[in-house]
Structures are given as structure tokens and as C-alpha cells.
Amino acid sequence: MSKPIPLYIKREIYSSTELTGNYFVLRILDEELALKCKPGQFFELRAAKMETDCSLPKLFKPISIYDVTKVIISFLIKKRGSGTNSLSKSTTTDLLEMIGPLGNGFPIVSGRNVLLVSGGIGYPPLSYLYKELIAQNQIYWIHGGGGSNDVFPCNEVWTIDGSYGNKGMVTENLENILTEKKIDLIYSCGPIPMLKECFRKASKLNIEQYCSLEAYMACGIGSCYGCAVPIGKNDQWNYLRVCQEGPVFNAEEVLWNLL
Amino acid sequence: MEPSVNKLQTSLGRIMLQSPITVASGTFALDNLKIVEQNFLGAFVCKTITRHPKKGNPPPRLFETEAGLLNSIGLQNPGLDKFIAEDLPVLKEKLDVPLIVSFSGSSYAEFAEMLETLEKQEGIAGYELNVSCPNVENEGIAFGVNPDIVHQLCKQLAPLTERELIVKLSPNVSDIGMIAKAAEEGGATAISMINTVWGMAINYQNGKSMLQKGIGGYSGIGIKPIALALLYQAAKVIHIPIIAMGGIYKWQDALEFFWAGASAISLGTANFIDPLAVQNVYAGINAFLQERNITLSDIVGKYELE
Ligand SMILES: Cc1cc2nc3c(=O)[nH]c(=O)nc-3n(C[C@H](O)[C@H](O)[C@H](O)COP(=O)(O)OP(=O)(O)OC[C@H]3O[C@@H](n4cnc5c(N)ncnc54)[C@H](O)[C@@H]3O)c2cc1C
Ligand SMILES: Cc1cc2nc3c(=O)[nH]c(=O)nc-3n(C[C@H](O)[C@H](O)[C@H](O)COP(=O)(O)O)c2cc1C
Ligand code: FES
Numbered sequence: 001m002s003k004p005i006p007l008y009i010k011r012e013i014y015s016s017t018e019l020t021g022n023y024f025v026l027r028i029l030d031e032e033l034a035l036k037c038k039p040g041q042f043f044e045l046r047a048a049k050m051e052t053d054c055s056l057p058k059l060f061k062p063i064s065i066y067d068v069t070k071v072i073i074s075f076l077i078k079k080r081g082s083g084t085n086s087l088s089k090s091t092t093t094d095l096l097e098m099i100g101p102l103g104n105g106f107p108i109v110s111g112r113n114v115l116l117v118s119g120g121i122g123y124p125p126l127s128y129l130y131k132e133l134i135a136q137n138q139i140y141w142i143h144g145g146g147g148s149n150d151v152f153p154c155n156e157v158w159t160i161d162g163s164y165g166n167k168g169m170v171t172e173n174l175e176n177i178l179t180e181k182k183i184d185l186i187y188s189c190g191p192i193p194m195l196k197e198c199f200r201k202a203s204k205l206n207i208e209q210y211c212s213l214e215a216y217m218a219c220g221i222g223s224c225y226g227c228a229v230p231i232g233k234n235d236q237w238n239y240l241r242v243c244q245e246g247p248v249f250n251a252e253e254v255l256w257n258l259l
Numbered sequence: 260m261e262p263s264v265n266k267l268q269t270s271l272g273r274i275m276l277q278s279p280i281t282v283a284s285g286t287f288a289l290d291n292l293k294i295v296e297q298n299f300l301g302a303f304v305c306k307t308i309t310r311h312p313k314k315g316n317p318p319p320r321l322f323e324t325e326a327g328l329l330n331s332i333g334l335q336n337p338g339l340d341k342f343i344a345e346d347l348p349v350l351k352e353k354l355d356v357p358l359i360v361s362f363s364g365s366s367y368a369e370f371a372e373m374l375e376t377l378e379k380q381e382g383i384a385g386y387e388l389n390v391s392c393p394n395v396e397n398e399g400i401a402f403g404v405n406p407d408i409v410h411q412l413c414k415q416l417a418p419l420t421e422r423e424l425i426v427k428l429s430p431n432v433s434d435i436g437m438i439a440k441a442a443e444e445g446g447a448t449a450i451s452m453i454n455t456v457w458g459m460a461i462n463y464q465n466g467k468s469m470l471q472k473g474i475g476g477y478s479g480i481g482i483k484p485i486a487l488a489l490l491y492q493a494a495k496v497i498h499i500p501i502i503a504m505g506g507i508y509k510w511q512d513a514l515e516f517f518w519a520g521a522s523a524i525s526l527g528t529a530n531f532i533d534p535l536a537v538q539n540v541y542a543g544i545n546a547f548l549q550e551r552n553i554t555l556s557d558i559v560g561k562y563e564l565e
Contacts, residue, residue: 008294008534057532059323099294099534216321218328218531223288225306225335226321239315239335258317 007221009033010048010095014072016088021149022079024088028096031071036101039108039129040212040248041065043100044220045075046083047090058083060099062217062243064189066124067131076124102220103247106187106210110136115183116154117198118143119170119190123152125212126189140181144170144194171197178205185209188251192259199251209251215242230255266548267541267555269301269522271500272448273423274357274384276301276523279555280513280541283504283527284361284387284427285332289353294534299541300356301523305346307361307389310369312338322460322469327479327506328528329458331472334363334392339373347380357384359425363392367415374419385423388412388447391454403429403454406441413445425502428452430482430489439493451502451525452493453486479528482506487519494520494560508532510543520560 014029026045044060061083066076079088090096106129114137116126123143133139141154148164151157157165158172166172171194177183178201186209188198195211202209215227220243228239229246231253240246269279278301282291285306297303315335322329337346339362350358360383364370370388377383390403390412402408409426417424426442428435430453439450455476460469486505494501503521507513508529516524529536548554 004296005293059328059531216319218321218323218330218528219286219291221288221290221293223291223306224286224321224330224531225315225332226330228315228318228320228332228335230317239318 008097008099010097013090013092013094013096016091018088019076021147023149024077024079025066026075026077026087026090026096027072028098029071030073033101034068034071034073037065037068037073038101038105039065039132040105040125041101041103042125042247043075043098043102044217045087046097047086048095048097049086049090059218060097060220061087062102062215062220062247063087064125064212065101065128067128076121076127078121099220102243104245106212106248108132109185112137112185113182114139115177115181115186116141117170117174117186117188117190117194118152118154119194120145120150122188122190122194122212126187127152129187138181140177140183142170142174142177144190169197170194171201174198174201175205178202178207183207186251188212195251195254196256196259199254199256203252210248211251211254212247213242213249213254214247217243219243230258264554266553267545269500269555269559271302271385271423271425271502271523273421274302276357278356278541279517279521279523279544280537281359281502281523281525282530282537283525284389286527287530289349291530291534292353295537297354297356299538302357302359302384303350303354304359304361304387304525305350306336307334307363308336308339308342308373309334309363309392310339310365310373312336312341317471319469319471320475322475324458324460324477324481327458327477327481328531329460329470329475329477330455331470331475333472339376343376343380347382351382358382359385359387359423361387361389361427363389365392365395367396367412370412371415371419374416378420378422383422385425385449386420387425387427387451388416389427389454391427391429401429403427403438404432406434406437409438410441410445413442413447417446417448423448425449425451427454428489428493429454430456430485430505435489436492436496439497443497443499447499449500449502449522450493450497451504453482453489453503453505456482456485456505478505479532480506480508483508483512487515490516490521491519491562507540508536510540510547513540513544514547514558517555517558518560518562520562522559
């Protein structure tokens, strides 16, 4: 077997920017790697200083690709626990351990009326997707978050506490949007209940939809089967790996009642 | 100049290993070889297969604790037939190191049937019997917790193969020495140990368990002292080689296990924490042996009680 391909690398952090509401953006500079990325793919990331910071190094964390320019790859991350917190503390000159790019990515289409539905930290992969789709498609983007700290640029914002945009869940007005905008394709990423509700409403209208799922991961490369989700039709289903066969699945094939 | 000798060479009964480092079943697949160079590996152990396909357990299946990992994968695998038709040809093509097939059955007959089927395939150097599955003939208790059952199983399987027959022991037993001895006397040619330790984690805020199944298998750094003590106990009473695993992460950990009696070691959870673990552990052991100008066999089982 030939020499391993450079799937695991360490790169210096090019910039780290704090945003409001526990979010931050990490950027790395790597033209070769940038060329390999596709919307919907992710990296397994870890702050290299995690090894020296704590006596016990921990698992890598799956983080979507938020943006890719010619030479820069960006990640938009929310501080949630020890892994993302230690990533947030990394500054320029610190090293980032990276495995990737991983996963299948979103199908890229043209000439469609597309709706993007994101919730919370489901925003970043759709942002990258938006950039790739906008020239060839009509796009409408709705985003939902807990409060004003969880909103990002899009066409329509929903917050649960009503502190910004419309008050309520992002899926609240979905039926109207689907018909008014003549949507024929949906991409979604966010918490499972949001994805479920989105599927429930849109499937009544037979609209094609793809969703990016989240799962707790150990290896990120398909060897541990830790990230499996139930995918298939009726009794013909199996647990497929979010890191390998996903994270993007056709929403019709996700067994939502088992999630 | 001295002819170059491979100081890390080791043997597992019927197979020579160019490196004492193997990988723990279920934690390392061919895709890992996109990261790690395989010539640092002594042997490749595949994920446990069963006679029929297994879907595995509902998610979440993983949770990382303060010192180690909990998993409840539930032996998800494509089943023996699909393994032979689809996975084995690829493994044979891609691997340059010996392949050890891990499998598990629910009755003596099923174990035997699987072994006989695998015997017809080329390119397999040995078997690792995962005896953690419930045994249907003995009220559903796991094969591996009862010395008589382990003995019976080995006695039935050993005459069916010339290949390496490894029995993988569970730590969740009261006397590991007795079980290791039962395997040896039954005809096993090597022992591997340990499988995961029972473990659990609960979200303190809402009282929900972190794994859908509640209790899972605990592996990684936190189980190293347990694995080492069990190895020490087993090595005292048997004469066949032992592949040790359980919390080995660095080369220094590996050396502890060699001193305690392991002929080879496996890296499991370490592959998730350090994607280059196989290479890094190899390099560390090699440097240690070179520096002292000794070979691995000079230290295997040479521990001393303080
Ligand atoms: C394909 C994929 C892409 C992702 N992209 C992004 C992204 O672009 N930006 C971003 O901020 N986050 C993203 N996430 C989520 C991110 O991986 C988790 O928030 C992160 O792993 C939390 O790790 P931690 O160590 O900080 O927190 P932990 O201490 O591990 O966890 C904090 C809490 O979050 C829960 N949790 C942890 N990981 C997950 C998970 N994977 N799924 C569900 N619950 C979890 C834990 O149970 C716990 O309640 C993505 C996840 C996946 C699977
Ligand atoms: C995700 C995961 C999957 C595993 N799957 C198997 C398996 O299929 N068969 C088996 O015998 N052991 C399995 N194990 C146990 C390991 O092979 C090993 O015995 C155990 O993890 C202890 O070693 P470690 O601490 O180095 O990981 C699994 C462990 C993990 C973490
Ligand atoms: S995280 Fe290991 S298989 Fe997906």
C-alpha cells in the first residue's frame, strides 16, 4: 500500500476572531487543502496545545467548513464544552491538529428554487453551500437561534426568545415560504427536532430535501462506528456512519422516529 | 558493521510479527492507513464479525469521560458472508501484514461453523475469538466469563485450524487467571486481553445516561492499571503468548505491558486520541531498545516486584 495521504496535519492558526454569544471563527492558510474542500464537509479539529494544556489529551471535535477562499479555510465554532473551549483559546502561532476534509458534502445543483434552513450551529455549512449555489440558483435562507446572540446574516431570522427577528421556531412559517417561494429543494442543518419538523412539513409537499446530521464522533474516518444513525426505507435500513456516509443524507431516508 | 537485527520482532505462536504493535478490534480500519504507515504494524485485527449481520445499538453510542471512552457500538457488522465476499478481498489486497480475523458466535456450533468457513479462505493468519457474546446454550451468559465454557470452546475449535487461535478475554470476571488457563488447556495458541470494562456516565443536570444503552464498554487511558494487573495475573499462570491492550497510549505504556509479560500489544482508543499512535509508539519502543542495545524478548515478562 502506498504512503498515507496527508489526511492528518498540523497547521498554524492564521487568525482567531471572537464573535458575540460564545461564537468564534478560526482560520488556517493552506491552498492545497482549500482546493480539496466541498460544502457540507467537515474536519476533525483539536487545539494542539490540548496535549500540554491538560494532562490527558481528548478526542478531536467535528467542525464543518464555514468558508473557503483561495487559500484560507474558516471554521465558525460555538463554545460548548472542553474541546471547543480549548479551540477558542488557541491564538495565532498555536497549532491546530486537523483530520480531513471528511464526509460526503451537499449535492451541488443549478436552476433550482432553494431553501436553506439552519438552526444554531447548523449555520456554518450552509454558509459555504450558499456561496457555491448562489450564482446558479434562487436561494431563500431562514435561520433560527435561541436569542439575538445566535443569529447570522440570512433572509429571515427567528429567535425563540423574540430578541431578534421573528419570535418562534425557524420552522414556524415553513409551509407559507415553501409555496410562496415555489421552493423545490431544501438543505437543512441544525438540531434534530428542527430537522424533523422541517422534514415533516416539506415532505407533505414532496419537496426534495437534504439534511446534515450531527453525531458524537471518535475517529471521524469510519473505523469506530460510533457516529451511526438509522438510514434507509421502512424495514430496509441500517445504521450508517455520519462521518463516512454522511453527514449529509437525503431527509427521506433518515428514520426520524428512531433518532 | 553488525548485521541489522530487528529488535522489535516478536512471535505469536505460529506467526512472526515484524512489529509488536497490533490494533484493537473495532478501533482501526483500512481507512486508518490513510494516516498511518502500515509497516509499523505487526498485524491487523479486523472488527469483530458475527454469523449474521448486526445492526448494532441505537445512538448515542459514544461518550468521552475524564479519562477514557465509553462505547456501546453493539458489534455492528455486515455478517460473515458479506465480510468474505466484500471486505476480505480488499483486506487481502491492501494489507502487507498478517491479518487476524476477530469473530464471535452465540453457540459452540456457530463458532465452529464460522471457523470452518473462514478456514476455506486464504490470506488469514489467525483468529481472535471475541467471547463477549451471550452464549445461547448457557442461559445467555457471555462465553468469556466461565472457564469451563472457554475451555470447551477452545477444545472444539483448536483441532479445526492450523492458524493462530487467539482468545480475547473480558476483564469483567472474578478470576482472569483461571479463564486464561482454561483457554490454554483447551488449545488456544495465544490470549489477547483485555476487552472493555463495564462503565457508565450520567448527565448530572437531567439524570439521563450519556449512552442510549446506559452501560457501555470503557476503554482508554483510565483502564490501563486494570489491564496491567489482569495481564500480570494471567501471565503468571499461562505459557502461551499474550497480546495486551487496555489504555495503551504512549510507548512508555507499551513497555510496562512488555515487562509484565505481553509478547505484543494492541492500540485501541489511542488511535482516536493520537492518529499517529502506531508510528509514535513504534518509534519510542525502538529508540528504547536501541539505546540499551537489547531486543524486545529481553524484557518480556521480566518485571520485578519491588
Ligand atoms: C459533521 C458535524 C459538523 C459540525 N460542525 C460544527 C460547526 O461548524 N461549528 C460548531 O460550533 N459545532 C459543530 N458541530 C458540533 C460540534 O462538533 C460539537 O459542539 C462539539 O463536538 C462539542 O465538543 P466539546 O468538547 O466542546 O463539548 P462536549 O463537552 O463534548 O459537549 C458539550 C455538550 O454537547 C453535546 N455534544 C457534544 N458533541 C456533540 C455532537 N457531535 N452531537 C450532539 N451533541 C454533542 C454533549 O453531549 C454535551 O451535552 C458539528 C458536529 C458534526 C457532527
Ligand atoms: C469503539 C470501539 C469499538 C470496539 N469494538 C470491538 C469489537 O468489535 N471487538 C472486540 O473484540 N473489541 C472491541 N473493542 C474493544 C477494543 O478492541 C479493546 O479491547 C479495548 O478498547 C481496550 O483497549 P484500548 O483501551 O486500547 O482501547 C472496541 C473498543 C472501542 C473503543
Ligand atoms: S466517528 Fe468513527 S465511524 Fe464515524
